[in-house]
Amino acid sequence: MAITMEKSLFIFLFIAITSIASTQAGNFNITNKCNYTVWAAAVPGGGVKLNTGESWNMNIANGTNNARIWGRTNCTFDNSGVGKCQTGDCNNTLECKTFGTPPNTILEFALNMYNNLDFYDVSLVQGFNIPIKLTPSSSSCGMVNCTRNITDECPAQLKVPGGCNNPCTTFGTSEYCCDLSSAKSVATNASATCTPTNYSKFFKDRCPSAYSYPKDDATSTYTCMGGTTYDVVFCP
């Protein structure tokens, strides 16, 4: 009888501890080191408000393709999580289900793809709002970052409140949009031309490990073994 009670207590504790662990466990630890509040966003994943120094430990499921993590600035949300942000807004919700609006510095992921590899990159294809750094837990995998404050140096034509826009959003021409799925770029036959431009070079010069224009694959994508955990820092 005593043994049974002990056993069931043990099983109860085991279940309780493992379920706490599984709700807290995450393969991404996102920290805000900016001296202003950032509303972190992930799709899939949602979003949370991070004051300076706060972290959000979240999980993106094995096998997820086309995931994004980014930060939003200057947001106001009501108690039900409805509101808006100056940069990176996701359809007026605190917990994102859709990607953010430009300009926003983006981390892109495809987890456990070929050979169980993770693919990731930092992208300025949607412009820049916050400096960012991604560090895989395994030191054999490449770190990616964009640590310069590009907002500060932004060409006048691309300047918008809170960030530096991408030239596709600003000008909407095939030269800048490539095959982004914008109606404008389809209408102007974007696939015809897609090479670096003086604007993409402006971004690339400042953040060499980032995607600077839609076809900038060669120098920008990194891989790491599936199951890796990643630290994301805003304003590293």
Ligand SMILES: *[C@@H]1O[C@H](CO)[C@@H](O)[C@H](O)[C@H]1NC(C)=O
């Ligand atoms: C996340 O990162 C922060 C800042 O480096 C650290 O203090 C915290 O312990 C980390 N959280 C987890 C769950 O690893």
Ligand SMILES: *[C@@H]1O[C@H](CO)[C@@H](O)[C@H](O)[C@H]1NC(C)=O
């Ligand atoms: C935040 O940091 C920036 C850049 O270092 C600085 O210009 C600004 O004054 C700081 N703002 C606050 C509120 O500390």
Ligand SMILES: *[C@@H]1O[C@H](CO)[C@@H](O)[C@H](O)[C@H]1NC(C)=O
């Ligand atoms: C955006 O939010 C509106 C209002 O809640 C909703 O009707 C719409 O489906 C959402 N759009 C997307 C793309 O999720």
Ligand SMILES: *[C@@H]1O[C@H](CO)[C@@H](O)[C@H](O)[C@H]1NC(C)=O
């Ligand atoms: C950012 O990445 C570049 C290129 O990989 C590297 O040289 C630099 O040290 C990194 N900066 C930080 C702050 O991690």
Ligand SMILES: *[C@@H]1O[C@H](CO)[C@@H](O)[C@H](O)[C@H]1NC(C)=O
């Ligand atoms: C970047 O520069 C902008 C514009 O000068 C400034 O408002 C912002 O605080 C700076 N951000 C950081 C992280 O230094």
Ligand SMILES: *[C@@H]1O[C@H](CO)[C@@H](O)[C@H](O)[C@H]1NC(C)=O
């Ligand atoms: C928030 O908006 C104000 C007013 O436009 C601006 O001065 C400030 O730099 C913005 N903050 C951030 C973090 O972008």
Ligand SMILES: *[C@@H]1O[C@H](CO)[C@@H](O)[C@H](O)[C@H]1NC(C)=O
């Ligand atoms: C778009 O450009 C490509 C390459 O120049 C050309 O082969 C194709 O016919 C064009 N498509 C349209 C719809 O004009």
Ligand SMILES: *[C@@H]1O[C@H](CO)[C@@H](O)[C@H](O)[C@H]1NC(C)=O
């Ligand atoms: C890019 O070229 C256009 C047209 O020549 C010019 O107006 C613009 O200032 C240039 N931008 C940069 C960042 O050099």
Ligand SMILES: *[C@@H]1O[C@H](CO)[C@@H](O)[C@H](O)[C@H]1NC(C)=O
């Ligand atoms: C992810 O799922 C695949 C397919 O089920 C499996 O082979 C792989 O071991 C898993 N990887 C991790 C890191 O859990």
